[in-house]
Amino acid sequence: MGVLGSIGQRARHVAGWFTQPLLPDDLLGTLNPMWSRREPHARVVGVRRETADTTTLLLQPGPSHPEHVAGQFVGVGLRIDGVWQWRTYSVTSAPGDRLLAVTVTALPGGTVSGALAHRTPVGALLRIGPPAGEFVLPNPVPEKLLFLTAGSGITPVMSMLRDLAGRSESLSGAVLVHCDRTPADLVFGPELRALAAATGLTLIERHTALEGRLTPETLTDVVPDWTARQTWACGPTAMLDALTEHWARAGDPDALHLERFVPPTPVADGLTGGRVSFTTSGISADAGPGTPLMAAGEAAGALLPNGCRMGICHTCVGKLRSGAIRNLHTGDLTDTPGLAVRTCVSGAAGDVEIEL
Amino acid sequence: MPPTPITFSPQIKPSAAAHLTAEQVEALGAELDAIRAEVMDSRGEADAAYIHKVIAVQRGLEMAGRGALLFSRFPPAFVAGTLALAVAKILDNMEIGHNVLHGQWDWMRDPRIHSTTWEWDHTTPAEAWKKTHNYEHHTFTNVRGKDRDLGYSIMRITPEQDWRPVDLIQPLTNVGLSLIFEWGITLYDLEFDRVQEGTKTKAELQADLKVLWRKLRRQLAKDYLLFPALSGPNFLRTALANLTANVIRNVWSHAVIFCGHFPDGTETFEEDRLEGETKGEWYVRQMLGSANLTGSPLFHIMTGNLSHQIEHHLFPDMPSNRYAEIAPRIREICDRYGLTYTAGSLPKQYGKVVRTICRLAFPGGGKKKGAPVTALPVQTGPARPVNGAPVRLAG
Numbered sequence: 001m002g003v004l005g006s007i008g009q010r011a012r013h014v015a016g017w018f019t020q021p022l023l024p025d026d027l028l029g030t031l032n033p034m035w036s037r038r039e040p041h042a043r044v045v046g047v048r049r050e051t052a053d054t055t056t057l058l059l060q061p062g063p064s065h066p067e068h069v070a071g072q073f074v075g076v077g078l079r080i081d082g083v084w085q086w087r088t089y090s091v092t093s094a095p096g097d098r099l100l101a102v103t104v105t106a107l108p109g110g111t112v113s114g115a116l117a118h119r120t121p122v123g124a125l126l127r128i129g130p131p132a133g134e135f136v137l138p139n140p141v142p143e144k145l146l147f148l149t150a151g152s153g154i155t156p157v158m159s160m161l162r163d164l165a166g167r168s169e170s171l172s173g174a175v176l177v178h179c180d181r182t183p184a185d186l187v188f189g190p191e192l193r194a195l196a197a198a199t200g201l202t203l204i205e206r207h208t209a210l211e212g213r214l215t216p217e218t219l220t221d222v223v224p225d226w227t228a229r230q231t232w233a234c235g236p237t238a239m240l241d242a243l244t245e246h247w248a249r250a251g252d253p254d255a256l257h258l259e260r261f262v263p264p265t266p267v268a269d270g271l272t273g274g275r276v277s278f279t280t281s282g283i284s285a286d287a288g289p290g291t292p293l294m295a296a297g298e299a300a301g302a303l304l305p306n307g308c309r310m311g312i313c314h315t316c317v318g319k320l321r322s323g324a325i326r327n328l329h330t331g332d333l334t335d336t337p338g339l340a341v342r343t344c345v346s347g348a349a350g351d352v353e354i355e356l
Numbered sequence: 357m358p359p360t361p362i363t364f365s366p367q368i369k370p371s372a373a374a375h376l377t378a379e380q381v382e383a384l385g386a387e388l389d390a391i392r393a394e395v396m397d398s399r400g401e402a403d404a405a406y407i408h409k410v411i412a413v414q415r416g417l418e419m420a421g422r423g424a425l426l427f428s429r430f431p432p433a434f435v436a437g438t439l440a441l442a443v444a445k446i447l448d449n450m451e452i453g454h455n456v457l458h459g460q461w462d463w464m465r466d467p468r469i470h471s472t473t474w475e476w477d478h479t480t481p482a483e484a485w486k487k488t489h490n491y492e493h494h495t496f497t498n499v500r501g502k503d504r505d506l507g508y509s510i511m512r513i514t515p516e517q518d519w520r521p522v523d524l525i526q527p528l529t530n531v532g533l534s535l536i537f538e539w540g541i542t543l544y545d546l547e548f549d550r551v552q553e554g555t556k557t558k559a560e561l562q563a564d565l566k567v568l569w570r571k572l573r574r575q576l577a578k579d580y581l582l583f584p585a586l587s588g589p590n591f592l593r594t595a596l597a598n599l600t601a602n603v604i605r606n607v608w609s610h611a612v613i614f615c616g617h618f619p620d621g622t623e624t625f626e627e628d629r630l631e632g633e634t635k636g637e638w639y640v641r642q643m644l645g646s647a648n649l650t651g652s653p654l655f656h657i658m659t660g661n662l663s664h665q666i667e668h669h670l671f672p673d674m675p676s677n678r679y680a681e682i683a684p685r686i687r688e689i690c691d692r693y694g695l696t697y698t699a700g701s702l703p704k705q706y707g708k709v710v711r712t713i714c715r716l717a718f719p720g721g722g723k724k725k726g727a728p729v730t731a732l733p734v735q736t737g738p739a740r741p742v743n744g745a746p747v748r749l750a751g
Contacts, residue, residue, distance in 0.1 A: 018582055020574040021475035022415075026468065030415045039468060082404030084465040280472045280483055282491070303459055305467040315467045356472040 033125055037064045042076075042128040044120055045099060050187045054105040054152070055117040056092060061128055067095050068131035070163035071156045071232070071259070075129030075312030076102060078115060084127065085112045086308035086315065090155035090234075090259070091131065092188075094162035100128075103187060105152045129313045135232065135259035136160075141169055142230040146223060148243065150179040150214070150235030156259050157234060158188055165199055172200025175223050179206045179214050179235070214239065216246035227251045234259040272326075274348035278302050278356045279321055287348040292328060294343040297356075304343060304356055311345035318343055323352030372623055372696050373640045384693050385636030391685060392671050395678050396463075404464050406677045410451055410657070411469070418444035421601070422583055428593035438597040442604035443658075448477040449609060450660025455676045457486050462673075479538050481571045484545040484564060494672050498617055498624045498645030504544070505617065506624065511713065514624045515722030526717045530710070537606035537613075542568065608658075612649070615705040616665040618712060619647045621698035642669040643690060647698035648683070649705060656680060666697065 015024040029036030034043060042065070046058030068074065073088045093101035106117035120126075135156055137145075141164065147157045157176070164171050176196075180186045186205060196203035204222050206214055219226055233243055233256065240258050247256040273289040278297050285300035287293055294316055297304050307315030311329060317340040324335035325346040333349055334341060343354060373381070421440030427433040453476030455461070461469045475482050488504065496502035506513055511530065512523040533540045546564055550556035579598040584591040623644040633641070649655075649663035656663045656679075664679035667686055690697035700708075715721045 017574060017577055018586075020578045021477055021571070027415060027419070029468070030412055079401075079404065079464075081400040082402075082464055278472070280486070282487060303462045303471070305462075305465065305470045305472060307465055307467075315465060317467070318472070 034060075034062045036062065040065055040128050040130075042100065042126050044122055044124045044126065047120070047122055050103060051185055053117065054103060054187050055120075056101050056103045057116065057120060057126075058093075058099045058101050059126065059128065061100055065100070065128060066130055068100075068159075069136045070095055070159040071136040072131040072133040072159075073156070073312075074100075074102065074131050075127075075308050075314075076116070077127030077129070077307060077313055077315075078112060078120070080111060080115055084307060084315065086127075086129075086313040087112045087116075088129075088261075088308065088310070088312050090133075090159065092155050092158045092162075094159055094166050096166070097162075103152070103155050103158070105187075127313070129308070132312060133259070135234070135257060137164075137232070143173065144225075144229045145171075145174040146226055146229035146231040147174070147176040147178075148214070148219075148231060148233040148235070148239075149176070150208075150239055151185075152187065153233075153235035153259070153261075154178055154187055154192075155234075157232060160232070161192075161195060161201070165195060170200075171195070173202075175202045175204065175229070177204045177206060177214065177219075177222060179208050179239075181209045182207055216242060216250070219246075227255075230255050230257070232257045232259075234261070272349050274323070274350040274352060276348050276351075277353045278304065278318070279353055280356050290328060290347055292344050293325065293341075293346050293348060293352070293354060296348075297343070302356075306344060309344045311342050314340075314342060316343045317341060318354040318356035321353035321355050324349040325352055371625070371640075372644055373693075375694060376640070380693060381636040381640060382634065383636075384689065385634070385639050387689055388639050388670055388686075389635075391682055392674065395671075395674055395682060399463055399675060399678075403675050403677060407452075407456075407461050407464075407469060407675070410447065414444050414447040414452055417441075417447070425583065425594045425597050426587040426590070428587055428590040428597050434593060434597055438600050438604075441598065441601035442608075445477055445601055445605040446608055446658060449605060450612070450662065451657050451676060452476070452660075453478065453482075454660050454662070457482055458490060459673045460675045475571075477575070478541075479568075479572055479575050480542040480545045481567050483567065485541070488545050488547070490672070494669065496630070497642055497669060498622065499627055499630060499641075500624050501627045502630070504547075504549070512716045513618050513712065515716060515720065516624065517716075519716075519719040523717050527710070527714050530713050534607050534610040535603055537610040538602065542572075611702065611706050612659045612662050614709045615649055615702060616647060616662055617645060619698065619700070619705045619708040620712070621696050622647050639670060640695070642666070643686075643695060643697070645669070647700075647705060649702050650699055651701065653680070655702075666699075 012024050019027055023038070025036055025038045029039060033039070033041040040062050042059040042061040044057050045060045048056040048058065050056055068091045071090070073090045075086050075088050077084050077086045079085075089102040089104055091100060092103045093099060104113055104116040106114045133156075137160055147160075149157050161171070161176070164174075176192070178186065178192070183189065183205070186192070189205075192203055195201055206222075208214075223229070227250070231247075233240060237260065240260055243256060244253075244258070247253050273287050273291065275284055276287045276293045276296055277284040281297070281302045281304070283297060283300050283302040285296040285302075287296035294304055294306055294309070304318075305316050307313035309316075320334065320337055320339050320341050322337060324333055325341050326333050326349045328345050328347045334346075335349075341354070343356065376384070417440045421437045421444055424433045424437030424440065428437060453474065456469060456474045457471050457476070459471040462471055467473055471486070478485070493503055493505045498506060500506060500514060500516055506517075510533070511526045512519060546561065546568070547556050548561075551558065551561050579602065580595050583598065584595040587594040625641055625645070629637075629641070643666055646665040646669045648666050649659060651659075651663060661676035661679050662668060664676075664683055667674075667679040667683055668676070670686065687697045712721075
């Protein structure tokens with residue numbers, strides 16, 4: 001294992017004088033990609049076919065991979081035809097499990113999801129980003145829980161359920177309404193049924209091919225006390241939009257927590273924009289308010305490192321040399337020179353220089 | 357750096373492409389664009405595997421070489437270690453560094469093998485190199501007065517450059533430059549000549565020097581202090597081995613690079629050519645200004661595929677492992693359009709470069725012996741290139 005890794009940063013600094021112009025991490029990564037901290041990898045150690053189009057990949061991440069919180073997602077990078085492609089997937093294993101699981105549904109025409117679900121053998125190396133996402137349960141866990149999921153929307157909730165069951169948190173009284181086309185489409189079906197039998201979780205399976213979609217009206221029929229519950233919902237955009245509207249009208253909007261599987265939209269206020277200079281490329285561009293630095297640079301002809309383009313994979317990071325940037329998702333300002341910033345989710349707050 | 361800036365005598369002469377009509381030049385450009393698109397669209401796993409392999413081999417050789425040199429007291433370890441390290445440095449600078457810094461591998465979206473993040477085992481910082489090389493040299497290739505690579509601002513490499521007495525010693529300058537080529541490039545990238553000229557400020561120079569020093573001290577410490585110290589009583593031998601490896605890399609890269617643009621058959625251009633230059637004309641200039649080296653696949657890798665200088669200058673950001681595949685097609689295009697495709701073995705081409713350098717150490721040298729000359733009045737005094745004579749660089 002990474003001897004250098006355990007000696008710590010000081011040793012890495014000293015070792016850097018010997019590995020110049022490379023970093024010690026570059027050499028470790030050449031010897032074994034799993035040893036790299038700068039480019040964390042995970043090895044596929046198990047593949048479980050869940051349904052015809054859905055596969056769970058059991059991953060062994062490197063030692064530096066931070067633990068996720070149940071409900072969070074990770075960026076997963078896969079080299080296809082020589083190009084690193086990044087997508088995000090909810091972690092389906094519980095925090096503390098020996099292996100990290102992601103469950104991937106092959107989308108029609110999806111090159112990355114198809115490759116991950118059907119053509120990723122045991123032993124394959126993937127890149128993996130740090131866990132992220134706000135779709136998590138608070139601590140302490142609310143007493144009356146309601147989970148509303150559809151299709152692959154079950155994935156973040158699966159991690160929560162496994163986590164709660166493993167920590168002997170009470171699931172009795174909790175309700176999970178899950179929608180899928182047919183019983184055969186339900187990912188984790190047998191495990192969910194067993195979990196319901198063992199913990200007292202109320203599992204309501206809805207098969208939309210027969211019963212139609214879940215609507216706010218039918219919700220009251222299946223979960224009469226939904227207004228008294230804290231709700232975590234994940235599924236197609238149309239369903240989440242309908243739920244949002246319904247909670248705003250008839251319930252408490254603060255009691256509804258959503259995971260949309262799409263990049264959050266940039267925050268609207270306090271964005272200034274400015275001129276961004278990529279010092280290594282020698283290219284400058286005007287970045288309008290809300291425009292990611294990367295997009296501005298690319299529009300001006302810079303071929304910048306990029307990956308997921310949504311702040312997950314950290315492929316696009318460059319050092320901030322001068323000026324301030326604003327995180328387009330949170331609105332946070334950063335003006336510490338030397339800090340690595342993600343150009344795909346950072347906008348200019350005045351003129352900035354990025355070492356890329 | 358020389359105190360006197362290099363000047364050029366005005367010349368009017370036809371290019372080797374003078375017989376092409378504007379339509380032909382554009383048709384040629386379209387053919388080259390098509391080849392480029394075809395190769396760029398087919399970049400894939402095999403290419404990615406190639407560069408990863410070269411990088412792994414380079415790092416393996418470097419670690420093995422430096423490992424062996426810990427025991428540099430033993431002659432076999434000294435020789436094997438020095439050679440392994442020299443090859444590693446050559447691969448690092450040429451097939452990997454030069455090409456990664458051109459952005460040839462940026463398409464892989466790998467932040468570790470990317471032109472904006474790469475640093476190489478060379479005293480000049482990657483950033484400085486990219487400016488003088490990628491932009492200035494590749495955009496203004498062989499344009500006199502614009503391409504500072506022509507003679508590297510210290511030698512008279514084309515007869516159109518005015519002769520100065522200091523040029524008399526340029527055969528020696530060339531040998532010296534060959535031995536310290538890495539340092540030559542480092543000084544060259546600082547652009548002292550532009551500071552004198554007034555087109556670069558003292559403050560800019562100071563900023564560059566600061567960046568250079570940050571890198572330089574690490575480069576020097578590694579080769580001449582840290583690894584020698586690691587080898588304990590073999591300190592001096594290891595330092596000598598590292599110096600030798602650096603010099604081998606210098607001599608090799610100098611030879612390859614000088615063969616890229618300066619042998620007979622390559623052409624230099626007037627600055628006014630740049631005005632309104634079309635893509636097709638740009639391609640023609642790149643082809644006529646460059647020369648290839650012939651050799652085995654291993655030879656091509658060791659030259660960083662700069663042996664395919666013509667292909668590289670046409671498509672600087674195409675992955676270097678693909679140049680060999682398009683070379684026959686480029687040659688065929690050159691033949692079809694009646695353009696020179698200059699190629700030869702390294703000894704032959706380098707011999708021509710040395711001959712040119714020796715000839716141009718003396719005034720004149722613009723007229724190639726035996727070349728057709730138009731019937732203009734013969735000039736007296738130092739031989740000057742005759743208007744209308746074909747452009748040849750040899751003396």
